[in-house]
Amino acid sequence: MAEEASPVRFGIVGCADVARKVSRAITLAPNATIVAVGSRSLDKATKFVASNGLPPNAKVYGSYEGVVEDPEVDAVYMPLPTSLHVKWAVLAAQRKKHILLETPVALSVSDLDKILEACRSNGVQFMDDTMWLHHPRTTKMFHFISDPNHFGRLQSVHSTFSYGVTPYFLENDIRVKPDLDALGALGDIGFYCIGTILWASSYELPKTARALHKPTYNDAGVILACAASLSWEDDKVATFYCSFLSDMSMDIVAMGTKGSLRVHDYAIPNQEKEAKFSTSSNSDWVELSIGWAPNPSEHVVHTDLPQEALLISEFARLVGEIKYNNTKPEDTWPTISRKTQLVVDAVKASIDNGLEPVQIQD
Amino acid sequence: MAEEASPVRFGIVGCADVARKVSRAITLAPNATIVAVGSRSLDKATKFVASNGLPPNAKVYGSYEGVVEDPEVDAVYMPLPTSLHVKWAVLAAQRKKHILLETPVALSVSDLDKILEACRSNGVQFMDDTMWLHHPRTTKMFHFISDPNHFGRLQSVHSTFSYGVTPYFLENDIRVKPDLDALGALGDIGFYCIGTILWASSYELPKTARALHKPTYNDAGVILACAASLSWEDDKVATFYCSFLSDMSMDIVAMGTKGSLRVHDYAIPNQEKEAKFSTSSNSDWVELSIGWAPNPSEHVVHTDLPQEALLISEFARLVGEIKYNNTKPEDTWPTISRKTQLVVDAVKASIDNGLEPVQIQD
Numbered sequence: 001m002a003e004e005a006s007p008v009r010f011g012i013v014g015c016a017d018v019a020r021k022v023s024r025a026i027t028l029a030p031n032a033t034i035v036a037v038g039s040r041s042l043d044k045a046t047k048f049v050a051s052n053g054l055p056p057n058a059k060v061y062g063s064y065e066g067v068v069e070d071p072e073v074d075a076v077y078m079p080l081p082t083s084l085h086v087k088w089a090v091l092a093a094q095r096k097k098h099i100l101l102e103t104p105v106a107l108s109v110s111d112l113d114k115i116l117e118a119c120r121s122n123g124v125q126f127m128d129d130t131m132w133l134h135h136p137r138t139t140k141m142f143h144f145i146s147d148p149n150h151f152g153r154l155q156s157v158h159s160t161f162s163y164g165v166t167p168y169f170l171e172n173d174i175r176v177k178p179d180l181d182a183l184g185a186l187g188d189i190g191f192y193c194i195g196t197i198l199w200a201s202s203y204e205l206p207k208t209a210r211a212l213h214k215p216t217y218n219d220a221g222v223i224l225a226c227a228a229s230l231s232w233e234d235d236k237v238a239t240f241y242c243s244f245l246s247d248m249s250m251d252i253v254a255m256g257t258k259g260s261l262r263v264h265d266y267a268i269p270n271q272e273k274e275a276k277f278s279t280s281s282n283s284d285w286v287e288l289s290i291g292w293a294p295n296p297s298e299h300v301v302h303t304d305l306p307q308e309a310l311l312i313s314e315f316a317r318l319v320g321e322i323k324y325n326n327t328k329p330e331d332t333w334p335t336i337s338r339k340t341q342l343v344v345d346a347v348k349a350s351i352d353n354g355l356e357p358v359q360i361q362d
Numbered sequence: 363m364a365e366e367a368s369p370v371r372f373g374i375v376g377c378a379d380v381a382r383k384v385s386r387a388i389t390l391a392p393n394a395t396i397v398a399v400g401s402r403s404l405d406k407a408t409k410f411v412a413s414n415g416l417p418p419n420a421k422v423y424g425s426y427e428g429v430v431e432d433p434e435v436d437a438v439y440m441p442l443p444t445s446l447h448v449k450w451a452v453l454a455a456q457r458k459k460h461i462l463l464e465t466p467v468a469l470s471v472s473d474l475d476k477i478l479e480a481c482r483s484n485g486v487q488f489m490d491d492t493m494w495l496h497h498p499r500t501t502k503m504f505h506f507i508s509d510p511n512h513f514g515r516l517q518s519v520h521s522t523f524s525y526g527v528t529p530y531f532l533e534n535d536i537r538v539k540p541d542l543d544a545l546g547a548l549g550d551i552g553f554y555c556i557g558t559i560l561w562a563s564s565y566e567l568p569k570t571a572r573a574l575h576k577p578t579y580n581d582a583g584v585i586l587a588c589a590a591s592l593s594w595e596d597d598k599v600a601t602f603y604c605s606f607l608s609d610m611s612m613d614i615v616a617m618g619t620k621g622s623l624r625v626h627d628y629a630i631p632n633q634e635k636e637a638k639f640s641t642s643s644n645s646d647w648v649e650l651s652i653g654w655a656p657n658p659s660e661h662v663v664h665t666d667l668p669q670e671a672l673l674i675s676e677f678a679r680l681v682g683e684i685k686y687n688n689t690k691p692e693d694t695w696p697t698i699s700r701k702t703q704l705v706v707d708a709v710k711a712s713i714d715n716g717l718e719p720v721q722i723q724d
Contacts (some may be wrong), residue, residue, distance in 0.1 A: 021650045091576035103479075156589065156603040158520045162617060166512065212601065213593040214574070227518065227599045237589045239574065239601040241518040246617040248645040248654065251624070255524060255598060255608040255617065262613070264640075268647070268697075278626070283610040285630070288383045290668060292610060295632045306652060343619045355719075 005324050008316035011036040011073035011097070013064045013088060014080045015048040016174075018102060021053050022077055022129065025308035032316040034058050038067035068092045075125075076321050078102055082181035082187060086111045093118035098125040098319045098329075100312075101337075104187035109341045116334050125318045127311075127333040130195055132267050134314055135307035137200075137275040140285040140299065145200060145254060145261055152257030157238045159196040159253075160187035161267060162225075162246035169244070176222050176244070184223035185244050186215075186348060192250075192267050193240035194343045197230060198336070200254045200261075205339055206230035206238065209346035210357040216245060228347040230360075258282055262296075274302045367686050370678035373398035373435035373459070375426050375450060376442045377410040378536075380464060384439055384491065385414050387670035394678040395701035396420050400429035403495035430454045435502055437487075437681050440464055443542035444549060448473045453459060455480035460487040460681045460691075462530075462674075463699075466549035471703045478696050487680045489673075489695040492557055494629050496676055497669035499637040500561075503662065507562060507616060507623055512643040514619030519600045521558040521615075523551035523629060524587075524608035531606070538584050538606070547606050548577075554612075554629050556705045559592060560698070562616045562623075567701055568592035568600065571708035572719040578607060590709045591723075636664050 009028050012019055012034060026032045034054050039045040040064030048256045049058050061067055067076060068091055080088055084106050089099050099119060105128045106112035106308035119126040132138055145151045163171070174180040175188045183190075198205075215226035225243035250267040254260060259281035269275035280296040305313070323325040339362075346358040372388050374381055374396060387396045404424030411420050424431055429438060430453055434589035437460035442450055444466050451461050461481060467490045468474035481488040494500055507513045527535070536542040536617050537550045545552075549558040560567075570593050577588035587605035612629040614623060631637035642658040667675070683689040704722055711720040 018651070021652065024650065140681055149537075152609070155524075155605060155608040156522070156588065156613065158522075158601065158603070160518070160520075160615065160617065162517075163647075164619060208575075210574070213597070213599045213603070214592040216597045225517065225597060227591070227601070229574040229589070229601070235575070235583060235587060237575045237603065237605075239520065239589070239591070239602075239603075240600065241520070241617070243617070245597075245619060246517040247514070247622045247642055248647075249615070249617055249622050249642070251615050253520065253522065253523065253611070253613050255603070255605070255611055257526060257607060258609055260611050262626060265654065266660065268651060270657045272652045280609055280611070285525075285610075288386065289380070289630060290383065290634045290670075291630070292627065292632045296626065308652075315560045319459045357717075 002200045005032040005320050008030050008319045009033055009035040009072055009074045011038065011067035011070060011076045013038055013076050013078045014066050015039045015044050015120060016079040019048070019079045020052050021308060022079065023054055027053065027304065028305055028309035029312040029316060032312050034222045036061065036070050036073050038064050041090055047100065068095050068097060073097055074323060075100060081174045082107055083180050083182065086114050089115040090118040092184065093122045093124050096122055096124060100127050100129060100315055102129045104183055104191045104339050104344065106341055107182055109338065109345050112338060112341045116338065119329065119334065123322065123329065125315065125322060125329040127315045128337045129311070130192070131307045131311050133199070134311040135269070135275060136303050137269070137277060137301040139278055140301055141261060141263065142199070144259070144279050145256065149258065151259035151261070154201055154236055155255050155257060156236070157197050157200040157252065157254040159193040160249045160251040161192045161241040162241065162243040163248045164246060165244045170218065176218050176224070178222050181275045183344065183348065185242050186223045186226055186344060190226065190240065190242040190347065191340060191344055193242050195340045196252050196266060197238040197240060198339055198343065200252065201236060203336065203339055204232065204341065205362060206232050206360055207358045207361055209343060209350050211350040211355050215351055226351060228350065230343065270352055272306050273304070274300055276300050366565065367682050369393050369395040370604065370681045371395055371397040371434055371436045373400065373429035373432060373438045375400055375429050375438050377401040377406050378441040381441045383670060384441065385416055387668065387674045389415065390667055390671035391449045391674035391678060393682060394674050398423065398429045398432050398435050400426050426450055430457050430459060435459055436685065437462060438444065441490050442548050443536045444469055448476050451477040452480040455486050458484055458486060462489050462491060462539045462677055464491045466545055466553045466706065467699050468703055469544055471700065471707050474700055474703045478700065481691065481696065485684065485691060487677065487684060487691040489677045490699045492554070493669045493673050495561070496515045496673040497631070497637060498665050499631070499639060499663040502621055502663055503625065503639055504561070506641050507618065507622070511620065513576065513621035513623070516563055516598055517619060518598070518614040519559050519562040519618050521555040521602040522604065522611045522613040524603065524605040525610045526608060527606045531712055538580050538586070540582045540584050540646065544584065545706065545710065547604050548585045548588055548706060552588065552602065552604040552709065553702060553706055555604050557702045558614050558628060559600040559602060560701055560705065562614065563594070563598060565698065565701055567724060568594050568705065570707060570719045571712050571722055573709060573712040573717045577713055588713060590712065592705065634668050635666070638662050671702055
């Protein structure tokens with residue numbers, strides 16, 4: 001008889017700002033709890049527990065090792081600089097911890113493969129922290145773009161992710177430091193644009209990536225803004241733009257043979273509990289081409305739990321299945337992460353080779 | 363003393379379907395009237411007058427010459443296949459007719475230059491039939507993207523224009539015939555995408571155009587769908603997608619350093635009398651990055667006259683100025699047409715050279 005399921009016990013490895021949001025999500029998820037927090041500074045870990053409403057009995061460690069080695073930790077959430085992912089995620093997997101890894105998952109697919117191989121060989125679940133995939137709006141949108149009568153075959157998709165950062169960010173944030181997050185905006189937010197494009201194409205890997213212009217770099221050579229196109233063997237084409245230097249945007253404009261989809265806040269909805277998108281299907285001109293019929297439709301999707309809590313809940317469900325029912329880790333999530341990273345790598349290669357097209361090979 | 367202004371007298375040269383819409387617009391515009399209609403078939407011209415509510419005393423001609431040579435015609439509207447534009451627009455200009463030319467204006471900038479030179483040397487006004495530029499929504503949107511505090515400098519713009527055509531269209535329409543409209547979708551609707559991009563960049567000509575994938579062609583080698591990117595000397599980048607094979611779309615997503623603009627029906631609003639767009643300015647995350655503040659804003663712009671009647675009204679105003687006040691033709695409109703055609707030519711060249719970048723030179 002299976003052991004009775006109790007909440008999955010999370011350890012937080014690193015107290016980056018995003019860890020506050022994810023800690024709240026773990027607290028909100030019904031099947032997860034926080035049992036340990038580690039930082040390079042014990043003081044920082046202690047303050048993190050106190051100031052973010054974490055369980056007062058959560059253990060605090062002045063090191064990442066403390067959490068990774070703690071036998072009471074089932075799963076680790078790792079909001080570490082990307083350059084540290086291989087070391088700490090591999091070590092955690094070896095200690096049989098399930099891994100929820102902050103994005104971008106790795107600096108290259110070869111790095112990611114080390115992490116995924118460690119997860120595979122240790123039988124632990126891997127998931128990256130792409131929250132929007134867990135929003136019920138995303139499920140509804142995917143249902144629409146999978147509908148052969150209302151959307152048809154995907155023809156084109158454009159995606160953006162941008163936000164205008166502060167001068168302080170440009171000087172100090174890990175996302176612009178070559179030794180910490182060398183992919184800069186391409187990793188931090190281009191990863192999401194690429195993820196939306198793969199999502200819209202039902203994860204059919206594109207054949208070719210090409211960067212569209214010389215990216216904007218900081219003095220250390222880290223990308224602050226870039227654009228690229230992806231194309232497939234058939235007639236599908238995708239473009240994206242990501243930037244730390246533009247107004248906030250998170251757009252998807254996806255066009256199929258019979259319908260189209262638009263969303264403007266895919267990664268983080270404007271509001272936590274309700275999210276919008278619009279669709280158009282089989283539209284035609286009215287007489288004299290002075291209007292459309294039918295007009296596009298607006299949709300609103302409500303959610304009680306925010307998308308990050310739904311992510312935690314799904315991750316904890318998979319961990320619970322493994323822990324209590326001896327199932328195997330679910331391969332869907334690492335596969336999505338890996339395809340995304342493959343495309344990130346190809347775009348980076350195209351940027352580095354002077355905008356020449358780069359073949360994407362699995 | 364100036365002659366008293368009376369409505370500008372239009373002759374319609376060709377009875378294509380779009381001529382019905384423009385004839386209605388001429389009828390709606392307070393300063394314009396239709397005095398002649400010519401078709402290769404007298405019967406077709408006669409039926410056109412009768413079935414479209416045109417003035418019963420409008421003259422009908424079984425030829426284009428009839429209209430172009432008619433001394434009572436001030437201005438001609440030419441909805442002819444693009445391959446006929448040079449011949450008929452040049453002839454009309456030589457007969458001192460002001461020219462309202464249907465889009466795409468020409469098959470190449472060298473063709474267009476013949477038309478523009480004829481207009482210049484004969485002192486007649488040239489304007490192409492890009493209606494959306496005359497909608498009050500467009501003025502409001504331009505005001506927004508010109509605002510240094512709410513939009514800032516343009517960083518990226520994506521534009522689409524697509525509609526799913528019928529099997530009949532794919533077999534019979536002039537827009538897919540190599541001898542009539544050899545640019546296919548690139549001319550018919552790519553022209554509009556490029557126009558929006560130039561508009562968003564305040565008509566700063568891009569430096570480079572590159573096609574993004576092998577276009578979809580029909581059996582005769584005419585483009586049915588294509589995509590391209592444009593880039594400037596600075597960090598701006600633009601992309602567009604146009605297609606006869608996708609659901610109807612007319613999107614602009616423009617991002618500046620401080621704001622962004624979205625419109626989904628720029629070319630032909632969903633509804634004739636009111637049109638929407640949305641803007642976002644200086645948005646930031648709320649605490650914990652679980653939402654935006656401020657949220658994007660929706661705007662609705664009403665218009666009593668449809669955009670095509672506003673175009674006619676503006677064109678007729680310029681013609682009236684020349685006719686009654688001896689002013690010179692306004693150079694803004696031909697300049698916009700020519701810049702657009704320059705970019706169309708560059709995209710076509712990139713398509714034809716296997717997706718290599720093409721420099722855009724004036």
